[in-house]
Amino acid sequence: xxxxxxxxxxxxxxxxxxxxxxxxxxxxxxxxxxxxxxxxxxxxxxxxxxxxxxxxxxxxxxxxxxxxxxxxxxxxxxxxxxxxxxxxxxxxxxxxxxxxxxxxxxxxxxxxxxxxxxxxxxxxxxxxxxxxxxxxxxxxxxxxxxxxxxxxxxxxxxxxxxxxxxxxxxxxxxxxxxxxxxxxxxxxxxxxxxxxxxxxxxxxxxxxxxxxxxxxxxxxxxxxxxxxxxxxxxxxxxxxxxxxxxxxxxxxxxxxxxxxxxxxxxxxxxxxxxxxxxxxxxxxxxxxxxxxxxxxxxxxxxxxxxxxxxxxxxxxxxxxxxxxxxxxxxxxxxxxxxxxxxxxxxxxxxxxxxxxxxxxxxxxxxxxxxxxxxxxxxxxxxxxxxxxxxxxxxxxxxxxxxxxxxxxxxxxxxxxxxxxxxxxxxxxxxxxxxxxxxxxxxxxxxxxxxxxxxxxxxxxxxxxxxxxxxxxxxxxxxxxxxxxxxxxxxxxxxxxxxxxxxxxxxxxxxxxxxxxxxxxxxxxxxxxxxxxxxxxxxxxxxxxxxxxxxxxxxxxxxxxxxxxxxxxxxxxxxxxxxxxxxxxxxxxxxxxxxxxxxxxxxxxxxxxxxxxxx
Amino acid sequence: xxxxxxxxxxxxxxxxxxxxxxxxxxxxxxxxxxxxxxxxxxxxxxxxxxxxxxxxxxxxxxxxxxxxxxxxxxxxxxxxxxxxxxxxxxxxxxxxxxxxxxxxxxxxxxxxxxxxxxxxxxxxxxxxxxxxxxxxxxxxxxxxxxxxxxxxxxxxxxxxxxxxxxxxxxxxxxxxxxxxxxxxxxxxxxxxxxxxxxxxxxxxxxxxxxxxxxxxxxxxxxxxxxxxxxxxxxxxxxxxxxxxxxxxxxxxxxxxxxxxxxxxxxxxxxxxxxxxxxxxxxxxxxxxxxxxxxxxxxxxxxxxxxxxxxxxxxxxxxxxxxxxxxxxxxxxxxxxxxxxxxxxxxxxxxxxxxxxxxxxxxxxxxxxxxxxxx
Numbered sequence: 007x008x009x010x011x012x013x014x015x016x017x018x019x020x021x022x023x024x025x026x027x028x029x030x031x032x033x034x035x036x037x038x039x040x041x042x043x044x045x046x047x048x049x050x051x052x053x054x055x056x057x058x059x060x061x062x063x064x065x066x067x068x069x070x071x072x073x074x075x076x077x078x079x080x081x082x083x084x085x086x087x088x089x090x091x092x093x094x095x096x097x098x099x100x101x102x103x104x105x106x107x108x109x110x111x112x113x114x115x116x117x118x119x120x121x122x123x124x125x126x127x128x129x130x131x132x133x134x135x136x137x138x139x140x141x142x143x144x145x146x147x148x149x150x151x152x153x154x155x156x157x158x159x160x161x162x163x164x165x166x167x168x169x170x171x172x173x174x175x176x177x178x179x180x181x182x183x184x185x186x187x188x189x190x191x192x193x194x195x196x197x198x199x200x201x202x203x204x205x206x207x208x209x210x211x212x213x214x215x216x217x218x219x220x221x222x223x224x225x226x227x228x229x230x231x232x233x234x235x236x237x238x239x240x241x242x243x244x245x246x247x248x249x250x251x252x253x254x255x256x257x258x259x260x261x262x263x264x265x266x267x268x269x270x271x272x273x274x275x276x277x278x279x280x281x282x283x284x285x286x287x288x289x290x291x292x293x294x295x296x297x298x299x300x301x302x303x304x305x306x307x308x309x310x311x312x313x314x315x316x317x318x319x320x321x322x323x324x325x326x327x328x329x330x331x332x333x334x335x336x337x338x339x340x341x342x343x344x345x346x347x348x349x350x351x352x353x354x355x356x357x358x359x360x361x362x363x364x365x366x367x368x369x370x371x372x373x374x375x376x377x378x379x380x381x382x383x384x385x386x387x388x389x390x391x392x393x394x395x396x397x398x399x400x401x402x403x404x405x406x407x408x409x410x411x412x413x414x415x416x417x418x419x420x421x422x423x424x425x426x427x428x429x430x431x432x433x434x435x436x437x438x439x440x441x442x443x444x445x446x447x448x449x450x451x452x453x454x455x456x457x458x459x460x461x462x463x464x465x466x467x468x469x470x471x472x473x474x475x476x477x478x479x480x481x482x483x484x485x486x487x488x489x490x491x492x493x494x495x496x497x498x499x500x501x502x503x504x505x506x507x508x509x510x511x512x513x514x515x516x517x518x519x520x521x522x523x524x525x526x527x528x529x530x531x532x533x534x535x536x537x538x539x540x541x542x543x544x545x546x547x548x549x550x551x552x553x554x555x556x557x558x559x560x561x562x563x564x565x566x567x568x569x570x571x572x573x574x575x576x577x578x579x580x581x582x583x584x585x586x587x588x589x590x591x592x593x594x595x596x597x598x599x600x601x602x603x604x605x606x607x608x609x610x611x612x613x614x615x616x617x618x619x620x
Numbered sequence: 621x622x623x624x625x626x627x628x629x630x631x632x633x634x635x636x637x638x639x640x641x642x643x644x645x646x647x648x649x650x651x652x653x654x655x656x657x658x659x660x661x662x663x664x665x666x667x668x669x670x671x672x673x674x675x676x677x678x679x680x681x682x683x684x685x686x687x688x689x690x691x692x693x694x695x696x697x698x699x700x701x702x703x704x705x706x707x708x709x710x711x712x713x714x715x716x717x718x719x720x721x722x723x724x725x726x727x728x729x730x731x732x733x734x735x736x737x738x739x740x741x742x743x744x745x746x747x748x749x750x751x752x753x754x755x756x757x758x759x760x761x762x763x764x765x766x767x768x769x770x771x772x773x774x775x776x777x778x779x780x781x782x783x784x785x786x787x788x789x790x791x792x793x794x795x796x797x798x799x800x801x802x803x804x805x806x807x808x809x810x811x812x813x814x815x816x817x818x819x820x821x822x823x824x825x826x827x828x829x830x831x832x833x834x835x836x837x838x839x840x841x842x843x844x845x846x847x848x849x850x851x852x853x854x855x856x857x858x859x860x861x862x863x864x865x866x867x868x869x870x871x872x873x874x875x876x877x878x879x880x881x882x883x884x885x886x887x888x889x890x891x892x893x894x895x896x897x898x899x900x901x902x903x904x905x906x907x908x909x910x911x912x913x914x915x916x917x918x919x920x921x922x923x924x925x926x927x928x929x930x931x932x933x934x935x936x937x938x939x940x941x942x943x944x945x946x947x948x949x950x951x952x953x954x955x956x957x958x959x960x961x962x963x964x965x966x967x968x969x970x971x972x973x974x975x976x977x978x979x980x981x982x983x984x985x986x987x988x989x990x991x992x993x994x
Binding site: 021023030034037040043044045047054062237 | 930
């Protein structure tokens with residue numbers, strides 16, 4: 007330092023002065039550059055940033071409406087919104103994520119998948135945002151977490167409303183379920199009405215009445231901070247909750263039907279013939295719709311979709327079965343109405359039938375019935391009679407009559423995706439198979455086999471027309487809609503059409519014939535008929551072949567595995583004089599219609615006599 | 621004939637003399653006081669009007685001014701004698717951080733000795749001191765050999781801090797050292813040449829950078845690419861500044877800051893709060909205040925009477941400028957977010973103390989001048 011004083015003092019201070027001036031100019035220039043940057047932001051771009059700032063401050067938030075509830079006709083809750091508890095973490099407040107996850111894992115079950123999903127959403131969220139770790143905590147888990155809350159900072163137990171189906175598997179196929187809104191759903195909905203909604207009806211009534219159940223979204227302008235915390239609500243349009251649905255279903259009857267069907271796969275449809283009200287809608291096996299609300303695992307889903315008897319499959323709506331002998335009452339009406347046969351006219355049954363020009367080919371009957379008229383043929387389910395009748399009618403006339411009863415057509419029930427079954431005709435075979443119609447196929451169709459297919463629902467609806475003596479009523483699951491105050495906002499009005507026969511007494515002939523199925527000495531369901539008390543039932547048994555059996559081969563149930571046994575069918579209505587209930591049953595692998603007649607009796611006893619099945 | 625006017629000047633003279641005795645430069649003190657008071661005002665707004673926060677900052681400011689007062693009492697020749705030791709201790713502490721540091725915010729920059737503090741803060745003063753010490757011993761402008769050694773002395777702490785990693789402090793330490801060399805009279809051709817060489821060094825630097833540092837640079841180039849992550853700070857800060865307009869939204873009325881949209885608003889991003897609430901006019905006044913302090917620092921440097929004092933004063937003044945420029949540049953989105961506080965305004969203790977110690981040294985240089993010249 008001393009030395010610097012003795013060096014050329016003036017030259018060094020001149021050099022230094024230049025440097026100081028340069029440095030000063032340099033810094034003032036850059037400060038001016040900062041100022042011009044501020045000028046750019048605050049003057050030139052002011053409008054832009056001012057707009058962004060206002061947007062930042064006021065946020066429009068959607069207020070999702072509460073989904074409408076669903077009740078059965080007696081007010082039993084079928085679908086409700088329950089608070090469910092979810093475990094969430096705010097990563098910013100958690101000191102050691104892995105340790106916390108491990109610690110929480112000792113208290114509640116946290117799967118690998120939970121952790122994986124947690125890490126995935128952690129990457130897409132800001133650190134102060136709450137991230138879901140576990141959904142649907144049980145009450146016990148909530149309690150255990152609450153006790154240990156202090157040792158897990160950043161942990162939160164969040165309550166949300168979610169759909170709950172207290173009836174579980176019961177009537178699940180009618181109810182359907184809600185699930186998370188998918189990409190596909192977004193294409194079909196008014197997205198703005200679903201802002202804030204997370205779930206949507208996926209199948210069943212939940213889907214069919216989605217619009218009514220969902221309600222109308224509300225909105226509020228709120229002042230929020232960057233953490234998304236609401237500081238103040240500026241204005242608010244409350245959401246309009248969805249309508250509540252009151253169904254025609256009678257859960258007591260539904261349970262009776264489900265119990266009566268037991269552990270068989272199949273379907274039971276119960277309809278009020280006068281109104282078309284669907285009182286029971288059974289498709290077994292069923293699934294628990296609650297599994298779908300929070301997302302079902304691929305494994306679970308696969309088990310339901312492809313498992314034994316396919317629980318996800320809605321048999322009532324999608325199951326297409328050969329109607330077998332249950333078609334006979336409708337064909338019988340067609341026969342006597344078109345006068346190809348008189349209702350008292352006899353036909354000789356020798357146990358088999360041959361076409362006039364093909365004596366070798368025998369069409370089997372299940373037994374020799376001897377001389378039978380229409381009443382006998384229905385009572386004993388004589389095939390030969392109906393071979394002859396079909397032969398006389400011809401397939402096209404059969405097609406036209408059956409069509410009147412709704413075969414080959416959708417019933418128009420308030421569910422989506424219904425199948426229309428199959429009602430063959432010459433024209434149909436040419437169109438679809440590009441083949442001519444063989445006379446033998448007419449005979450097979452005459453006993454409800456061959457190409458003929460019908461859904462359980464179609465059978466029930468056709469039986470309604472039969473019970474109503476021609477009045478066809480569209481089946482309805484919905485009885486009425488009510489708003490949150492309980493005021494009825496809409497009522498289901500049944501659409502009716504009439505089947506006109508040339509003589510009205512044909513209906514009575516057929517009703518009596520069907521009564522003999524239960525009451526007649528040779529009635530196929532006489533075992534059930536003997537036990538009837540308090541009312542008269544009309545019915546018809548049916549058997550649908552699952553397994554192709556050679557014409558003359560003996561059918562041996564013992565040797566055939568259960569899944570290859572015939573399906574048992576039964577259609578029925580009661581009371582005979584003024585029908586109030588129609589029951590159609592398909593029991594898969596039930597072997598014979600007479601075996602399922604007791605199911606119909608149990609349901610009718612319950613409904614007509616208010617008696618529980620024994 | 622004593623008049624009222626005379627009494628006034630006499631009084632003022634007495635006040636100035638009092639300051640002179642405690643070696644405080646009234647001009648610099650005026651600038652610093654106005655700036656810190658403005659800083660407290662904006663901190664009150666940025667810190668959600670928290671009285672507790674204000675109290676803490678007032679305590680820190682008091683300590684910082686006290687440190688300045690103490691530093692002003694140390695004559696430059698005394699400082700000169702201590703310099704190599706200070707530098708050595710600083711480097712050792714940096715090494716200790718390396719092996720025994722506390723991790724804070726993903727970087728090792730804290731050392732626990734009684735209280736947590738960052739040794740890199742010491743280097744903000746030790747580095748320019750050391751370089752001034754070294755160069756003032758040699759003939760000026762420096763020759764090639766002393767230049768190389770100076771650069772070595774400069775790079776050791778800078779790289780060590782950059783590896784912590786603390787890019788902001790490394791930048792300030794590097795700048796402080798650079799300005800010593802600059803004031804020492806390094807030739808323009810060498811300066812421009814090494815500037816170009818540094819440009820060529822950028823790709824290598826890029827490879828040495830930590831991921832989060834690279835991310836900061838990338839985000840600076842396109843902040844909208846990551847609006848909720850790394851770009852969030854810059855986007856929100858630009859909205860705050862831009863929406864302030866010419867006159868601002870008014871004190872305590874900045875929605876960006878009051879509604880929590882702006883992150884780190886009481887520390888690194890406090891300038892955005894100021895610009896939002898006081899607009900461009902207010903920002904221009906604030907920047908002028910900084911310019912005034914820088915000017916005063918350079919004036920003191922120019923009037924210093926030995927090379928050590930000159931180099932140190934020049935470097936301290938320009939480091940203060942770099943502080944300002946990097947902070948405002950980063951808040952307004954023209955420089956990467958490197959974590960440099962707005963000097964004397966941002967909430968926080970350590971940088972405040974080192975800054976004021978630096979100003980104390982400036983005052984010491986200024987007040988000891990006459991004694992020397994006498």
